[in-house]
Amino acid sequence: MPATPVPQPLRSLPADGLLADLLAVSMTGVIFYTPIYDPAGSGAIVDFRFEYLNPAAQRMMGMPEVPAVTHNEQWPHSKAHGTFDFHVAAYVTGEPREYNINYQADGYDNYYRLAARRSGDGLWVSFTDTADQPRSPVEVALRESQAREQAARADAETQRQRFYEVLMQLPAHVAVHEGPGLVFTFVNPHYERIANGRELLGQPIRVVWPELADHGILDVLERVYQTGEPFVAAGLPVQADFTRTGRMDQAYYDFFFLPLRDAQDRVTGVLNFSYDVTDVVQARQQVEQLNQELETRVQERTAALQESEARFRIMADAAPNQVWAVNPDTTIRYANQAFLDFVGVSLEQYVATGWSAYLHPEELELAQHTLAEAIRTGALYTLEHRMRRHDGQYRWLLAQGAPSFYPNGELYGYVGSAIDITDLKHANARLTRTNQDLDNFVYAASHDLKQPVDNLAGLWAEVRRGSRFADPAEEQLLVPMIDDALRHLRTTIDDLATLGQAQHTSTLPAEPVSWQDLTEEVLITLEPQVRSAQARITTDFAARPTVSFNRSSLRTILLNLLDNALKCADPTRAARIHLAIRQEAGQPVLVVTDNGVGVDAAKYGSELFHLFRRFHTHTAGTGVGLYLVNRLVEANGGRIVVESQIGQGATFHVFLGRA
Structure with a gap:
């Protein structure tokens, strides 16, 4: 290892004579440095100490003749911009060096020309500052190019932030997984809620949800990462420990897995977009269960009837979620691919045309008024309306939206989602009609059964008056049972009659x-x-x-x-x-x-x-x-x-x- 150079005492700078006069009147900034070496003994120059600044340098830099700071303390970004290496090379080689730089950091924003040369144990650096000079065409072009680049970066960051806000505001569960291990790198609040305190960011999904190892959905997620093919599914059952109590609960989800790619079109991760449709599925199951229970009970209570009611079928297939965003003036800002596939146009066409062209005329005014009022009051937006699909058919949608704000509190717009509820509405209409038919049937059946039951009770009373059981013990056992059965049957028929009558009233x-x-x-x-x-x-x-x-x-x-x-x-x-x-x-x-x-x-x-x-x-x-x-x-x-x-x-x- 070379020995660390030992700085020699600096020769006194000339205080008078031609050199002093020249430095004093020079319009060029002049600095005299001495090197600072690595205290660990590596022999490397790690900084420079200011020994002298001429009046021009003092004026241009706003510093005293002998500053108390070092070169790197004054310009922390000097290494990143290459100026520090320029000084080191000039000192080490002893050769004259020149360097031009547009320095935009540490409070400086000017184009500088530098010349450096070693003198003994010190380094003379002269420089010019173009802040008060006309800029050359090359410099102007360079600065304009840098300004455009900065503006482009700022615009890209704004777009990225806005998209981030959209994902954070979506009423769905959104996560981003990266790498072969599908590590969590982003989750929105809805996903955090279902995770219920699980550590997410930086963790592989199989570590976060170990109970899903044999479920199959994680295999699908990995297949999307490996093949680059997206995956869409509706109403898939998922069993997981959502409450973190060791108990497995079942929920139903619509899933959308989208591969994420880099600039070279390589898959780097997967966007995990899911929507909890448990309420919709369970509602359908409850309706089916209720229909089955009603049919079974009616059959049990009306054994004299030979015909049975037709069973109800309700198919409520959840459609892929449609995500949208509008400006405060209700103009369209964003629509996701599922939405665009629904209307059958590109985003540019949809933005240019506007949503009014696709809404059903009967709901157009209501939809516009509802959204405008939600924006005016800052309330949640919820509306059922019809919208024309790409095949010309109008479908019923349930649209929900929430306000989104800039960091300064200014309204950015509304973001939301819509799901196709056409099948559910049709099913509800059929259910309503069927319930009405069932009410009419129960009402009529209860009245038709009332007289036979009363006759049966009368006959039983006559039998009791005119007959006696051979075995008194048997009479004591059977008579109360028969009386109770007749009483319970009459009560049930009366309740059914009340139920039918109440439906009419x-x-x-x-x-x-x-x-x-x-x-x-x-x-x-x-x-x-x-x-x-x-x-x-x-x-x-x-x-x-x-x-x-x-x-x-x-x-x-x-x-x-x-x-x-x-x-x-x-x-x-x-x-x-x-x-x-x-x-x-x-x-x-x-x-x-x-x-x-x-x-x-x-x-x-x-x-x-x-x-x-x-x-x-x-x-x-x-x-x-x-x-x-x-x-x-x-x-x-x-x-x-x-x-x-x-x-x-x-x-x-x-x-x-x-x-």
Whole structure:
């Protein structure tokens, strides 16, 4: 290793004479440096120390005659721009060197010409600064080129940031995997939520989701990376530990895997785009289950009938998600490939044409007004509308959007997605018609069966009066069983008749109804049950004393909710029931709270309103009441939310819809 050069004491710079005068009047900046060597002893020059700046250099650099900083401290980007290496080469070789640079860093933005030459143990550097001089055509062209390059980089970064914001705002699960291990390099908030605290970024997907190793979906993801072929699937079942409790839950997803490529068209990763359609699939399954249950129960209860109702088929195939973005003035900013494939045009054509050309004329004004109002108020955008597909057919879409903002808080526009719900709407229409047919059938069947059952009860009474069992023990066993069976059959037929009658009354016009008057009327009917349960019933109707609703339907709703609360009273304590009315978004909500035995609503909440479904066997009933309440509420555009735990009572929130 060469010995580290030892700096010699700097000869005093001439303080007078021709050289001093020349340096003083020179319009060229002059610097005298001495080298600073690597303290580790490698012999390498790591910096330069300022020893002297002439007046011109002081003026151009805004520094004193002997600056206290070093060369690299003054210009941290000197190494990156090559100027430091120029100084080192001039000193080490001892040969005169020249260097031209457009230095745009460390607070400088000028074109410099430098000349350097070693003198003894020091380095003389003279330079010119073109800040106050006319620029040459070459320099002007160079600076303009650099400006264009910077503008292009800034524009690219802006586009990248905007696309990032679109991905972050999408109401879908988005992730980017890179490399053969499919390592997470990006996830949006929706994906983070389903990961439920799992460490994602920098982790291979098989490490993050080990329970999916034998599922097959990870194999598909790897195949997209290996082949470069995209993958699209709708409604795939996925079993994973979403709650991170060791329990495998099943969900349904629409998947879209897109290979990502570099400038050489090599696959570097995969875009993972998925959409949770569990609610849609489960809704279809629940409808199918309900239809099957209704058919089975009707067949069991009406064994004298020979014909059976046709089964319902509901096919709700989820279409690939369509992603869109609009400007604050509602003009189109972006549409993804699925959207463009749907309308059958390029992005440029779609932007130029506008979305109004594809909307159904009957929904055009509503769609424009809804989006404009959402933008004006900053609210979420949700709308069902028809849109013309590339084959000319109008399809129903469910569009949802949310506002997107610049970092400074200014509205960037709206981003959202749309899914094809045409099949679901048609299925719902068929279901509505079928339900109406079924209601008519139940109504007619219950009335037709009422007379034969009454006749059977009369005949049984005559048999009991005119006959005796040979075996008294057998009489004591069979007679109560037959009486109970006839009573249960009559109750079931009466409930079915009530169900059919209520469906007819649900279409009757609304009228002003006083909550207090209606409650008093219902409590008179339920007086024996109230007395038996030692119930205390309190009310609070101050928020909305009167509601506009069909009185007969509202009486049926209140009667069955109170009857249910009384039946489910805890036998170990006196029943306490509270009725209240509150307003939510201008909609009246009936709240019924009790301290009864309760039910596990988190587990069985969706089954509470199934026909003939019962959760407590210690009380009489057929399981028709809550089903009837739910049908009447939904027929009016409302819904019911139940909060309950075993042993802690229950609270029914009845959103009355168009009231």
